[in-house]
Amino acid sequence: MKIIVDAMGGDNAPLEIIKGAMLALDEFDEIDEIIFTGDEDKINESVKENGIKLKKSRIVNCTQEISMCDEPASALKEKPDSSMAVGFKLLSEGEGDAFVSAGNTGAITVGATLIIKRIKGIKRPAIASLIPGDKKPFLLLDCGANSDCRAEFLYQFGYMGSLYMKNIMKCENPTVALANNGSEDTKGNALVKEAFELMKGAPYNFIGSIEGRQIPFGDADVVVADGFSGNLILKTYEGAAKVLMEALENAFNKNILSKLSYLGVKSSLDDMKTQFDYREYGGAVLLGIKKPVIKSHGSADAKTFKNAIKQAVWFLQTDLIEKTEEEIKSMQS
């Protein structure tokens, strides 16, 4: 396994990206090489300053960088020697097996679609995020690749999500639900009502609508939404967790007694934090693309980025892409 890593993507690049990649090498023997794309001088400087020992790695030097402000549609064309554009090129040429970046989400989606290309029959790729739930994680897609969707896209997202949960998370007969503004069959906007009708006849395990209130409980293994709503669901969940965790911290910091109390419950609180830590899954997977492309959080630290690489390793350990290809083909014939 050779993993291509965009060393310049995200708020904490290149240091946390490099550290994350080294952590991944420690943890996953399957990885033979990390190929960093980015400014070689900056990478070497960061490595030296922080006393990191690079191993099983090489750097492909790039002279440009794509920022969060670059227009997704044109960024890769305008910056062909950016760490992201070069990363996609290496992936398309087979120099590496998967590409992981914490950079501009829109540009990653465009690059995956135009350079790596969609699986035949797939109408739109989707950004799929594994999210910690009450008892087990669930997959939410699309988290933002497609702001405007047609019903047939949502129908296919259900397919791709179901295959992901089955093959990568080893979830048997995963349940697929449609994010909706009510649990009744008659609910929804025009798009969701149309998608609901299509999904009722789907060969995957469609269980109907799911309300926002039930999503964090993991009542469905796969939650399908258009990229606009899906992004709001994902981020509202993250924001709510952050606000509550901060409030909890303040509650424990109130006085000496509350500070002491913290010690007595620390270990189980740590378990809870781990359970709901979005960093555990490190990032989102672009589904419907011919090769594994992983988008890590823009604010990824080393641990988060390591887990994004874990997603790439999981992906490469299965034949999800081939299976998706076959299923889509059989669906159409």
Add this chain to the structure above:
Amino acid sequence: MKIIVDAMGGDNAPLEIIKGAMLALDEFDEIDEIIFTGDEDKINESVKENGIKLKKSRIVNCTQEISMCDEPASALKEKPDSSMAVGFKLLSEGEGDAFVSAGNTGAITVGATLIIKRIKGIKRPAIASLIPGDKKPFLLLDCGANSDCRAEFLYQFGYMGSLYMKNIMKCENPTVALANNGSEDTKGNALVKEAFELMKGAPYNFIGSIEGRQIPFGDADVVVADGFSGNLILKTYEGAAKVLMEALENAFNKNILSKLSYLGVKSSLDDMKTQFDYREYGGAVLLGIKKPVIKSHGSADAKTFKNAIKQAVWFLQTDLIEKTEEEIKSMQS
């Protein structure tokens, strides 16, 4: 002030509704009378069984009930003697000053629109929920009255929300943001992009897009969304809070030490629970309607319902409806 209360609406009707109304009478001297609509026998039975002493109240007997499964568009027509239809009738005839119900949201929206009617110039009413934020509550609208919206509706929602926060929550120059899948101006689906352009020129304090992650932090006093996304934001926030609070409870219940620790932090945790308790605001207000209509949570208990009545009292203490009428008129001229 005379408040009309739908005694049969919601999962815990009539008992919790009646108890909530009595709590409201205890708390708000402004209320002269509660007018219950509903099955008189059931109400009296519930009152008797639970040893409640009804005061300052009368019951208008109804023979029908609208359930959560009734089709919103036709429910009120098909069940003209339901507690909800009669409640709206009494409100429109001036028998009472405000109507509070924990029943079917869709039917309430339809009733408010068709029986009480929209304020002149308002294109669509919106369900507006006060939500506990990091430091202060914020208003989210629309939370589900309109599954499909046009840009001009969102533009008006900003107006109505701004007036609500100014007049009822005494928030000076409230900030208004558009819920979006990114904070950049170029983000959004087709609807949001169009609304963004309209809102840029709005006379209220429009501050641009807000991501889901920032919504719970209360970065904006008013968050505008179409009813479909707004509902998902509201309920995902509620669901996330519920999942985390349950996990926290489990963490404290793990062993004797953690149980003891709970005692040391209990009071500040209680403060935190109060801060994030959605029951504090009891329900949502229908904005853009000629008289105050409050929709309480379907699962409302007595405290929640009391707070929904509080919303009606707040509403009646201001001249929000007249102000909205004037502002909309001046906006159009």
